[in-house]
Amino acid sequence: xxxxxxxxxxxxxxxxxxxxxxxxxxxxxxxxxxxxxxxxxxxxxxxxxxxxxxxxxxxxxxxxxxxxxxxxxxxxxxxxxxxxxxxxxxxxxxxxxxxxxxxxxxxxxxxxxxxxxxxxxxxxxxxxxxxxxxxxx
Amino acid sequence: xxxxxxxxxxxxxxxxxxxxxxxxxxxxxxxxxxxxxxxxxxxxxxxxxxxxxxxxxxxxxxxxxxxxxxxxxxxxxxxxxxxxxxxxxxxxxxxxxxxxxxxxxxxxxxxxxxxxxxxxxxxxxxxxxxx
Numbered sequence: 001x002x003x004x005x006x007x008x009x010x011x012x013x014x015x016x017x018x019x020x021x022x023x024x025x026x027x028x029x030x031x032x033x034x035x036x037x038x039x040x041x042x043x044x045x046x047x048x049x050x051x052x053x054x055x056x057x058x059x060x061x062x063x064x065x066x067x068x069x070x071x072x073x074x075x076x077x078x079x080x081x082x083x084x085x086x087x088x089x090x091x092x093x094x095x096x097x098x099x100x101x102x103x104x105x106x107x108x109x110x111x112x113x114x115x116x117x118x119x120x121x122x123x124x125x126x127x128x129x130x131x132x133x134x135x136x137x
Numbered sequence: 138x139x140x141x142x143x144x145x146x147x148x149x150x151x152x153x154x155x156x157x158x159x160x161x162x163x164x165x166x167x168x169x170x171x172x173x174x175x176x177x178x179x180x181x182x183x184x185x186x187x188x189x190x191x192x193x194x195x196x197x198x199x200x201x202x203x204x205x206x207x208x209x210x211x212x213x214x215x216x217x218x219x220x221x222x223x224x225x226x227x228x229x230x231x232x233x234x235x236x237x238x239x240x241x242x243x244x245x246x247x248x249x250x251x252x253x254x255x256x257x258x259x260x261x262x263x264x265x266x267x268x
């Protein structure tokens with residue numbers, strides 16, 4: 001029913017943005033992680049959003065969001081010469097993560113703004129529903 | 138009698154329903170602001186309201202078995218895709234600022250209809266009580 005469905009939609013978007021914030025936090029936390037092998041290096045993660053389409057005849061007006069998967073970045077992994085590092089390989093190299101800090105910061109701001117706008121949507125809808133309940137009083 | 142009351146409430150009962158539906162559409166647009174390939178939708182409010190008040194059916198003619206009705210809801214035929222001001226690389230046509238403004242505009246108009254209805258109900262109550 002109309003306004004009640006907005007809570008589902010805004011809620012789904014809020015949880016999707018939370019996942020996005022979580023991946024940003026993981027990426028930033030692991031930005032300085034190094035590994036002795038190229039395969040072991042930390043790869044930046046990103047969620048993929050997709051719209052949930054309802055079956056024909058259902059309520060097409062409300063379109064919630066879902067996370068259809070988490071993808072790992074295929075950006076190049078840096079190799080650093082650091083023979084003192086305990087993880088260094090036999091040639092003295094360590095492999096760093098491919099996290100781009102600037103990208104992550106921009107992602108974080110975008111995610112929190114989207115989260116805020118969805119909170120606003122849910123709040124407004126709640127207020128409208130409460131006003132409707134008081135109709136005629 | 139119920140017809141008289143319907144007429145007394147005028148356009149606001151239908152307007153309220155359509156406003157709620159439009160709010161749902163705009164809320165979905167905002168929720169999908171970061172979804173690749175999502176196309177923003179909106180309601181052609183004027184056309185939907187004039188159809189709703191004229192009691193006109195917006196259903197398509199089903200001349201064959203298996204023809205699908207777009208939606209069983211009010212104003213279903215008047216849901217249109219928005220023309221983006223600026224296209225984005227991921228195919229998403231949601232402009233968050235525009236949607237936010239339309240959402241709050243829609244909320245204010247919903248409240249306006251509510252206020253009108255409230256006033257009418259209070260008028261009726263006064264008439265019933267005869268105070």
